[in-house]
Amino acid sequence: MASDEETAYDLTATEPGPTSFHELASAAALTDDSVDEVAAAWTDDAPTVDRDVLEANLIRPLDPEEIWGAGVTYSISQEARQEDSSGGLAESYLNAYEGDRPEVYFKATPSRTVGPDEAVGIRGDSEWDVPEPELTMILYKGDIVGYTVGNDVCSRSIERENLLYLPQSKIYAKSCALGPCISTGDTIGDPHDVRMELTISRDGDTVFQESTSTSEMVRSVDELNEFFQRYNEVPELTALLTGTSIIPPDDVTLEDGDDVAIEIEGIGTLENPVELLDS
Structure with a gap:
């Protein structure tokens, strides 16, 4: 998921979107962009998510080793x-x-x-x-x-x-x-x-x-x-x-x-x- 002040986006639903923050950070490193810039590039094709639903179903945002x-x-x-x-x-x-x-x-x-x-x-x-x-x-x-x-x-x-x-x-x-x-x-x-x-x-x-x-x-x-x-x-x-x-x-x-x-x-x-x- 990615969000700005108003909207939340499901980046995992894009093709080929990241399935985890780990993959998002990896894509940013490969393109020499920031995580924000890489996430923003996927938001145009990503479906939006109701913020109330998102906040009611929060999960751990990453799995660091x-x-x-x-x-x-x-x-x-x-x-x-x-x-x-x-x-x-x-x-x-x-x-x-x-x-x-x-x-x-x-x-x-x-x-x-x-x-x-x-x-x-x-x-x-x-x-x-x-x-x-x-x-x-x-x-x-x-x-x-x-x-x-x-x-x-x-x-x-x-x-x-x-x-x-x-x-x-x-x-x-x-x-x-x-x-x-x-x-x-x-x-x-x-x-x-x-x-x-x-x-x-x-x-x-x-x-x-x-x-x-x-x-x-x-x-x-x-x-x-x-x-x-x-x-x-x-x-x-x-x-x-x-x-x-x-x-x-x-x-x-x-x-x-x-x-x-x-x-x-x-x-x-x-x-x-x-x-x-x-x-």
Whole structure:
């Protein structure tokens, strides 16, 4: 699907149209055009789609071969982590915040990732679980070709217990969500100046809500992308989450049945229910 401010188009119904964002990005690379330019070339022959129907049937907009994350990229996230004094966490995060090298870590595979309106998971062996709203880069052959909304769900109590447990706190079933769509740089403008808001709802009531701006980032998207690719065999299509400055306090934890909404200016709102996972 492709859309402008007024109309949505089914590019997959054109001949020979792309069947996925991966194919769209590949066509753009082959013609040395932008993704927007290639999509626009197909819209003349593409049937339109009712936007209400489209929004009611959203699916994950891409299947990146790997999803990675970056951490301690906002000053406020570092301040929050200074409270994590156990296990040497505060010193480690401070070193990452002040150091030349950012924190970059493996996050998920497609099988561990959900799309809009699908349930994100929380572990049964964790006592403090939070969503982490993040502007997410979409990379094709290492180049930034778009952005989406990412939810880097984290078992903070496991992470806080010992820094070596970070992979278990980050990488598990349904620990990542992407969506609702992919916006290009032309659409969102400066990626370092977009508004982001997180809302956690429970039984129709808001239990947590906070907003921020990517202008609070202390790393650039280009810097994070460059470190991500250093000495790394990067798949053709990948996603890189850029970190968060919104971390709910200790007394707010996700529960089974909650709803999480992450809105990023110029992209849209990613909404997911929460599911307590079986072991």
